Amino acid sequence: MENVVSNNEDWKECFSQLAPGLVLFARQWVQSRADAEDIVQDAFVRFWRRQHSIQNRALLFATVRSIGLDLLRRDARRARREAVAVLESDQTIEPHFSGGDESQRALADAVDRLPQEQREVVVMKIWNELTFQEIGTVLGISQNTAASRYRYALTSLKKHLLPQ
Amino acid sequence: MNDFSDIESELKKLQPAPVEANLLARVEKALLEESSFPTAAVVARKRSRSANWISLGLGLGLAAAAGFLMLARVNDNQSAKNQPSVAAVKPAPNERPATINPGRMIPSGLTEVVYHTRDEGLHYPDGAAQPVRRMRYHTRETLRWQNAQTGASLRVSYPSEEVVLLPVSGQ
Numbered sequence: 035m036e037n038v039v040s041n042n043e044d045w046k047e048c049f050s051q052l053a054p055g056l057v058l059f060a061r062q063w064v065q066s067r068a069d070a071e072d073i074v075q076d077a078f079v080r081f082w083r084r085q086h087s088i089q090n091r092a093l094l095f096a097t098v099r100s101i102g103l104d105l106l107r108r109d110a111r112r113a114r115r116e117a118v119a120v121l122e123s124d125q126t127i128e129p130h131f132s133g134g135d136e137s138q139r140a141l142a143d144a145v146d147r148l149p150q151e152q153r154e155v156v157v158m159k160i161w162n163e164l165t166f167q168e169i170g171t172v173l174g175i176s177q178n179t180a181a182s183r184y185r186y187a188l189t190s191l192k193k194h195l196l197p198q
Numbered sequence: 199m200n201d202f203s204d205i206e207s208e209l210k211k212l213q214p215a216p217v218e219a220n221l222l223a224r225v226e227k228a229l230l231e232e233s234s235f236p237t238a239a240v241v242a243r244k245r246s247r248s249a250n251w252i253s254l255g256l257g258l259g260l261a262a263a264a265g266f267l268m269l270a271r272v273n274d275n276q277s278a279k280n281q282p283s284v285a286a287v288k289p290a291p292n293e294r295p296a297t298i299n300p301g302r303m304i305p306s307g308l309t310e311v312v313y314h315t316r317d318e319g320l321h322y323p324d325g326a327a328q329p330v331r332r333m334r335y336h337t338r339e340t341l342r343w344q345n346a347q348t349g350a351s352l353r354v355s356y357p358s359e360e361v362v363l364l365p366v367s368g369q
Contacts, residue, residue, distance in 0.1 A: 053217045054216060071221050074217075078225055082229060131213060131215055134212060
């Protein structure tokens with residue numbers, strides 16, 4: 035993530051590096067990967083058009099979050115229908131993570147079951163390498179609160195996956 | 199945070215699912231489309247009727263201000279006005295600021311025209327022994343500002359309503 039450049043000519047490199055983590059982040063508000071990619075596309079275009087520095091990752095993630103929440107509010111009814119349809123059918127939600135063995139899939143499931151406010155902190159911290167200060171900026175909370183949520187999340191994951 | 203190093207390392211082994219191959223192309227296309235609509239500072243606006251929207255916005259703003267002022271002026275002011283004029287024109291204030299700041303709009307006049315008066319009869323305010331006559335005036339006030347340096351002027355006109363309670367003499 036450190037070699038993300040701010041030169042406008044290299045937006046493809048920037049986007050290629052950021053996209054998987056951004057899509058993972060966006061999937062917290064939508065069921066399908068396609069919808070998450072739409073959110074990321076919209077956010078990145080909006081972000082780039084305003085010529086923000088790509089180093090300002092907090093703003094980029096805040097843009098993704100804002101669009102995701104807007105979509106959630108706007109299409110709440112549709113989202114509920116989709117969720118019910120998924121539950122009632124054998125259709126499985128596209129996995130958020132690629133590959134992995136049984137224990138890793140169990141860990142991914144445990145991450146999915148985290149409370150929203152903890153999960154988004156973990157996603158930004160682990161797979162997008164944001165600092166707690168940046169996470170606090172994205173969420174509008176203090177960095178101490180962000181760190182606290184992160185600790186709660188990891189404690190919960192540890193309890194579920196590594197029982198003493 | 200060292201207590202969590204094991205779970206952190208396990209989490210980092212999970213790789214986010216790859217994005218669709220065409221996402222990059224979609225973003226590129228969107229950026230190209232967006233580039234034809236850059237910021238207003240770069241490209242002149244194509245809409246020739248934009249001035250109408252500005253006028254509409256200004257008009258609505260002034261109408262809102264006028265409505266607010268009209269409501270604010272409706273009061274039951276007990277202080278008597280001995281000379282309720284049917285139509286009154288106040289002269290422009292002669293006072294000028296000691297120093298004229300170039301580029302600043304300064305008030306240059308206020309006109310108040312009473313275009314309707316209604317006598318609402320005698321009333322007894324709470325606890326009062328003497329009746330008062332309630333007069334309702336509908337007026338139009340016009341405020342003017344002028345820039346002393348450039349001569350530019352601004353005029354705002356709005357309707358107002360005023361209720362005056364006049365003490366009734368015992369004659």
